[in-house]
Amino acid sequence: MSIPTLQGLQTALSGLIAEQTALDTTGSNIANANTEGYSRETVNLQPNPPLDILALSTLTGQGAQLGTGVGVSTITRIRNSYLDSQYRTQNSALSSASTQAEVLAQAQAAFNEPTEASIAGQLSKFWSAWNSLASSPTSEAAKVGVVAAGEQLARTFNELSSQLSTIATQAGEQVKALTGAGGEVENIASQIAQLNGQIKLSEQAGETPNSMLDSRDLLLDKLSSLANITVSEQEDHTDTVSFGDTGTPLVEGTTVNWPQELTEAAGGQLGALLSLTGPQGALTSLQTGLDGVAEALAETVNAPLAKPFFTGASAATLTVAVKASEVQASSTEAVGGNSVAQAIAGLRGGVAEQDYATLVEQLGSFVQDAQDEQSNLQTTVTAINDQRQSVSGVSLDEEMTNLISFQRGYQASARTLTVMSELLETLIEHTGAAGL
Amino acid sequence: MSIQRITPAMVKSSILDELSSSLNSLERTSDELSSGKTILEPSDNPYGASRVIDLQSQLSGLSSYESNAQDAIGWENTASSAMSSINTAVQRVRELILQAANGTSNQSDLETIAQQVEQLTESIKQDANTQYAGQYIFAGTDTTTPPYEEGANDEYQGNAETISRAVGPAASVTISTNISALLGNGEASGDGKLLDTLRTLANNLRGGTAEDREALTAVDLKSLEGNIETLTQLQATSGSAIDQLQAALSRNEDLQTSISESLSSVDDTNVAAATIAYSNEQAAYNAALRAGATIVQESLLNFLEK
Numbered sequence: 058m059s060i061p062t063l064q065g066l067q068t069a070l071s072g073l074i075a076e077q078t079a080l081d082t083t084g085s086n087i088a089n090a091n092t093e094g095y096s097r098e099t100v101n102l103q104p105n106p107p108l109d110i111l112a113l114s115t116l117t118g119q120g121a122q123l124g125t126g127v128g129v130s131t132i133t134r135i136r137n138s139y140l141d142s143q144y145r146t147q148n149s150a151l152s153s154a155s156t157q158a159e160v161l162a163q164a165q166a167a168f169n170e171p172t173e174a175s176i177a178g179q180l181s182k183f184w185s186a187w188n189s190l191a192s193s194p195t196s197e198a199a200k201v202g203v204v205a206a207g208e209q210l211a212r213t214f215n216e217l218s219s220q221l222s223t224i225a226t227q228a229g230e231q232v233k234a235l236t237g238a239g240g241e242v243e244n245i246a247s248q249i250a251q252l253n254g255q256i257k258l259s260e261q262a263g264e265t266p267n268s269m270l271d272s273r274d275l276l277l278d279k280l281s282s283l284a285n286i287t288v289s290e291q292e293d294h295t296d297t298v299s300f301g302d303t304g305t306p307l308v309e310g311t312t313v314n315w316p317q318e319l320t321e322a323a324g325g326q327l328g329a330l331l332s333l334t335g336p337q338g339a340l341t342s343l344q345t346g347l348d349g350v351a352e353a354l355a356e357t358v359n360a361p362l363a364k365p366f367f368t369g370a371s372a373a374t375l376t377v378a379v380k381a382s383e384v385q386a387s388s389t390e391a392v393g394g395n396s397v398a399q400a401i402a403g404l405r406g407g408v409a410e411q412d413y414a415t416l417v418e419q420l421g422s423f424v425q426d427a428q429d430e431q432s433n434l435q436t437t438v439t440a441i442n443d444q445r446q447s448v449s450g451v452s453l454d455e456e457m458t459n460l461i462s463f464q465r466g467y468q469a470s471a472r473t474l475t476v477m478s479e480l481l482e483t484l485i486e487h488t489g490a491a492g493l
Numbered sequence: 494m495s496i497q498r499i500t501p502a503m504v505k506s507s508i509l510d511e512l513s514s515s516l517n518s519l520e521r522t523s524d525e526l527s528s529g530k531t532i533l534e535p536s537d538n539p540y541g542a543s544r545v546i547d548l549q550s551q552l553s554g555l556s557s558y559e560s561n562a563q564d565a566i567g568w569e570n571t572a573s574s575a576m577s578s579i580n581t582a583v584q585r586v587r588e589l590i591l592q593a594a595n596g597t598s599n600q601s602d603l604e605t606i607a608q609q610v611e612q613l614t615e616s617i618k619q620d621a622n623t624q625y626a627g628q629y630i631f632a633g634t635d636t637t638t639p640p641y642e643e644g645a646n647d648e649y650q651g652n653a654e655t656i657s658r659a660v661g662p663a664a665s666v667t668i669s670t671n672i673s674a675l676l677g678n679g680e681a682s683g684d685g686k687l688l689d690t691l692r693t694l695a696n697n698l699r700g701g702t703a704e705d706r707e708a709l710t711a712v713d714l715k716s717l718e719g720n721i722e723t724l725t726q727l728q729a730t731s732g733s734a735i736d737q738l739q740a741a742l743s744r745n746e747d748l749q750t751s752i753s754e755s756l757s758s759v760d761d762t763n764v765a766a767a768t769i770a771y772s773n774e775q776a777a778y779n780a781a782l783r784a785g786a787t788i789v790q791e792s793l794l795n796f797l798e799k
Contacts, residue, residue: 184554
């Protein structure tokens, strides 16, 4: 079998097409250099099936194969799914720690330590007011001072308690907003399910839907900050996604199974919010601790008094129950006695204050632990993300080099075409006028 | 896994991370320097924060005890000068008794002396009604009632309760003086206390009989001397209270110094160290900025010919 006359043109053309495809892909990589979630793409080239030159038609008498150019086999994205799964695991943990740190920092700000306006500062003023009363038991001003300091202290307890409740309520509302109908979980899940369907169809048609795969991976990254996720790719290229600690996978093929019940063990932002407000959670324990301080305060202050100074046995309900004229400085009828005022002033540094100092230490540890964990995990996540970027990110230097190399390839193929065309011209124009 | 490819996005994010972390530590150090405190929030040092609460409470307690002690010293000084004034009056009465008893005085002289004794009695009762900051200091806890009324009624109007001031944790000093132990309830009660003695003395001076004259030295002078003994004891008690208060004040001052030092070591910024840290961090931030500005601009594009 002889070589078809126009084969050379076809070969040169295949080169042009391949180099152009590579150039286009490079262009697309450069254009997406800063696109979130984009994986760089590469054109996989493959030689075209060769042309068999039959035996006995060559000098040696053996057959040969003539190359017929190049074809584009696939355009694939460069991505490491192991790093993706690493990233998502650590990202869930990071998101959980950040959420804890953020919410607890709000609680810390509410406590307002160490300032004069804090409970510690107000307690100190309260004891000093009783001490002034002990020095001048008959002074109306001192009694007014005691009641004013007591009211200010009670108000500080009330406000702090209500701020802590508000923080807990907001955390609960955030969970509802994220998990409710039309919330972020459902929204992301339905997008993933939709992409699953499209990817499946596309793969069945023999295509590689790179941009849809990128979009799905980006959505999975986002989902991983809400709760722990595990992703398993099925044979039909759909992803089955388990979310948090729910029994049924969130996404199976094109089906979204939501809403489902999440618990504190869900991980991620949702797990953190649920555990902060849960019965063993940090917010709950701060609120309980504060109630304990208020109760101890009321109990110790009221003990030496005939008529209770404070009513209410929790931080939210602590109230001063007496008027200035009812304040007792002494246990006897005599106006100048100060035994009671002295006993109460002597409560400084007592159980209420010690409990409060312990509570502040506990609060500080909560915030510090969450912040430390956040900063450790941030380092890990950054490292994994760097590895991912190292694999999938677009390097402009590399793309520029490729650009030059593909441009040269294109130019060379074009030159080949010129040469082939000149050969044909020789054949057609310069071999006489036979047939005309 | 070692990183082989570096992309501009990685460089950008790592430079941003570096910049924000440098700026963070710079801001932190600047906060510490400007506030003078290392514990700005409990999470900076949880145990330290609870120590600060404890130490500040102790300090504020000490300043309460300090003002209590100063107030108590003022009270005791007032009591002490009132008792000195009583003492002066009593000594004068003693001289008057000796003068009356020397035998040369006639009845009209004795009447004059009796009048002087009555005036002195009145002045002693006034001294007993001394006030400090609006409170009658010799009335027990009944501090709004004068312990003795003007005129003939010599009955003690106060009570026997004591008043104390807290001058330290579990340390208090009694500042009230039981003046009724000295002055008593007057002639009607026959208790032999100072007012009884003085009233009896005046009666004896006016009585004019030989027994009356006899009684001046035999009875009145003796019981007056007994009363002086009591007064001296009361003055000594008051003096020792002042000593206790002074001692408490000086102990308080020492404690304040040492607790302030503890507080400072927990909570105060080490300015020298922080200043050095600040300039190091500033240098690091500048370096990160410069490196960022240089590296981000570099690319193969800069070197490709058109």
